[in-house]
Amino acid sequence: MRKPSRPPTARCTLPMYMGFLMSEPKSSTCTRLSEVMNISHDSVNRFLLRESYEPKDLFNEAKCLLNLVGGTLNVDDSTLDKPYSQRMELVGHFWSGKHHRVVKGLNLITLYYTDPQGRSLPVNYRVYDKAEGKTKNDYFLDMLGEVLAWGLQPNFMTGDSWYSCVDNLKTVKNHRMGFMFAVESNRRVSTEKGTWIQVQKLDIPDDGMRVWLRDFGNVKLFRTRLKDQLRHYVVFLPEAEAYDAFKQSDFQKLHDQHWQIEQYHRMIKQVCNIEKFQVRSKVPILNHIFAALCGYVHLQRMQFTEIIRNAYQWQRTLYQDVIAAFVNSFMVGKEYLNPQFQASVNA
Template sequence: MSNQYRITDTDYIHFLVAATCDVSCVKAADCYSKAGIVVSHDKFNRFLTRQSLTTETLWMEVAPCIERRNGWLVLDDTVIDKIHSEKIETTHFQWSGKHRKVVKGIGLVTLVWTDGTNTFPVDYRIYDIDCDGKTKNDHLRDMLQTANDRGFNPYFVMFDSWYSGIENLKYLDLLGWNWFTRVKKNRMVNPDRAGNVQVSSLAIPDDGLEVHLRKYGFIRVFHSVNKKGSDRYWATNCLTMDYVDRKSLQAICWSIENYHRALKELCCVEDCKVRKAAGQKNHINCSIRAYIRLEAVNQQQDITIYQAKWEIHSNAIAEYLKDPKYAL
């Protein structure tokens, strides 16, 4: 084909599904040219910086893969590393769980749906408070309202302690949804009407303890210990929850951690070097939609997303092995 070929978001997503790492507009153009579609890298650059891909494009693709009246919604944020960048827009210094310190990067707040086996992102927001004035908690409530408008009725909504503020908990109550969250060890609760104490000072049985949370109402708190021996505290508005339920939900919470890891390892979400905010946002949108294609294979054919990615690479390696170009 000639260089008149028009780049679409689907073209770029296909490239991200197959790519390994360190992607760029130059490499995208090179790969398409070798596939018989001659196109310049400038076209990919213009596509990224001049399009305006919204979260609605994600929803249109993921909606057929999920069941809105079942499953769990899990929310968390991650940092798309831009540690060494100086001129990439939308970057902020923020805490990174991966690096265990404040780093420079793009904040991505994501809401995923899971049935316990498959995990699909259903909404996301870019944390850019200098542009829109919204905090991560604002983004949480925006996505919860959107999910409600789309007809979701999850078993539980789950999130980290960062999002366990009273305003968010009350907002979930207004929606009529059960919630389950981590809480910090110094969270103040009242177990016996004698006054507020830190949750870490309580003797919490395996089946949890009902306590009163100031300005909210009664909740149930739980205690667990992770593999490193560190204490973890949990809370829910489901007062009948027991040890088995807590342990099950705690495991389901990890679905979003696995999603973030796969998004970075398999879908090149951190590898875009475009400086303009629009380019970064469009790249993130396409990376998330690339993940959907891999997870859909998992759902339909019962192979993991890592196996699906390896199929692409193993076929390419097999073609090279037929005629090793760089053999001595």
């Protein structure tokens, strides 16, 4: 984070920008914020250009709300749609699960942590930058090393098939963590020495099957159906004797934690307006994304402390009084538009 050399005088601040993103229903632009808060457009622009927030700043916001020991760490990425962007930095073409095709946008990679008490928050993130010459797997390994150095001590790691390469699996294993990663249907395993078979061709019981994953080692294989598709997951446990006790219910609990990151992706887009910005250069884009993620953390804090029950419901109720006041004032003097009752006449 930027270290100011003198007391700040800017009227636009991070809490102001976060609150704006969490409450503006449509146009979360610098111009709109300046109109709402009666500040200059340049003040908002300077805020986005001046600050230098880092992933560790997000971790510092999240860590005071979490039990850092014994939870589940999840890795996944999401594409932030920017189909009409022109000359905008960090924009590229990425696969979108929403559109089921490659689209134009930014790629946000997140480490999302669920603690033993069930509280879930993002603890690290990256925005894919082609200029850095890294892959998503490189970013994942960088972020994993960082959160462990910062004091996070998860028991399990989960991720989708994009992150289940052998190097990633071995790295997680070397950190003495268990894991559950999705694997592609053609991934090869062995059920008896000297023979290899694709996971899609196996008859897998509900409680899983012990197999040898090629180039890795002993794991337990599970199959589940989601959105009319068969999906396969490999589970590794640091203690070999624990496999027999790891059943379908344990897998389902881990799988449910794994899918919480999808809810996070929806909320940062629908409630925190992470996709809605019109700045073009790298620094303001990254500051906008940080503010949206930080806004998500504080929305979750409000849920943890039962100030709100649901972020979507909370946002919906923000405008109830305003809409009701407008409707009531609009109705005045227009009674003639209502149906007029006339008594029937017998002829």
